[in-house]
Amino acid sequence: MLSKLLRKAAPTPPLPFAVEDGTRIYAVGDIHGRADLLAEMIDRIRVDMDRCSAHRLVTVFLGDYVDRGPDSRLVVDMLLALSQGGNAICLKGNHEAILVRFLREPILWENWVALGGLQTLLSYGLRVPARLSREDQVRVAEEFRQALPAEHLYFLESLPLTHVSGNVAFVHAGLRPTVPLDRQQEEDLLWIRQPFLDHRDPFSHFVVHGHTPVESPEVHANRINIDTGAFATGRLSCIALQGNSHTFL
Numbered sequence: 059m060l061s062k063l064l065r066k067a068a069p070t071p072p073l074p075f076a077v078e079d080g081t082r083i084y085a086v087g088d089i090h091g092r093a094d095l096l097a098e099m100i101d102r103i104r105v106d107m108d109r110c111s112a113h114r115l116v117t118v119f120l121g122d123y124v125d126r127g128p129d130s131r132l133v134v135d136m137l138l139a140l141s142q143g144g145n146a147i148c149l150k151g152n153h154e155a156i157l158v159r160f161l162r163e164p165i166l167w168e169n170w171v172a173l174g175g176l177q178t179l180l181s182y183g184l185r186v187p188a189r190l191s192r193e194d195q196v197r198v199a200e201e202f203r204q205a206l207p208a209e210h211l212y213f214l215e216s217l218p219l220t221h222v223s224g225n226v227a228f229v230h231a232g233l234r235p236t237v238p239l240d241r242q243q244e245e246d247l248l249w250i251r252q253p254f255l256d257h258r259d260p261f262s263h264f265v266v267h268g269h270t271p272v273e274s275p276e277v278h279a280n281r282i283n284i285d286t287g288a289f290a291t292g293r294l295s296c297i298a299l300q301g302n303s304h305t306f307l
């Protein structure tokens with residue numbers, strides 16, 4: 059009887075991934091201007107770091123720092139400070155991509171507004187109506203460029219698309235199935251949904267990603283999604299990977 063119970067309680071088989079030896083990697087999902095949730099999560103990660111055994115600690119932010127929520131500017135400030143501290147890697151999300159593109163292509167105004175860009179502008183001190191003439195779009199792009207601290211622009215422009223440790227790839231949205239990581243297109247890494255989400259076979263790497271909000275983190279045989287829609291739900295998710303085990307903070 060007891061042995062039967064013990065067998066039942068046995069842990070599920072490990073997922074087919076292993077991060078680099080001796081490394082503990084924290085991955086944080088889509089923040090979208092929720093500096094309050096980011097601050098809490100940074101504290102939780104620090105507590106976990108203090109009591110873990112790994113000799114190398116890395117935090118990977120999966121992109122979508124800006125738009126929708128109220129504090130995009132502050133979130134960028136916090137991430138800048140962390141990445142300058144040396145053990146945080148901030149990946150690019152589609153929202154960072156369109157923000158930077160808007161500066162050069164003001165005609166993308168409506169696309170950016172549809173993604174919550176007005177809230178980002180507000181956090182940088184620009185109150186702008188959603189509907190603008192072409193002329194005003196150009197003017198707002200110029201005003202935004204002036205309001206953006208140079209280090210913010212540089213940070214947003216130079217975010218990497220992926221981070222790899224062992225056989226795990228960290229990326230904002232996902233991978234185009236059957237295409238190797240080094241041949242992936244930026245468009246897919248930042249925006250992909252169905253072809254990636256529906257894929258049941260292994261990818262070139264085990265994938266940890268965000269971009270598509272889910273109620274709670276989703277663990278699949280080939281990927282883990284940790285975008286829990288922080289902006290709307292108040293839940294920001296973080297997963298810690300070490301060896302071939304994972305835990306949610």
Ligand SMILES: [Mn+2]
Pocket residue numbers: 122151152153230231248268269270
């Ligand atoms: Mn996204």
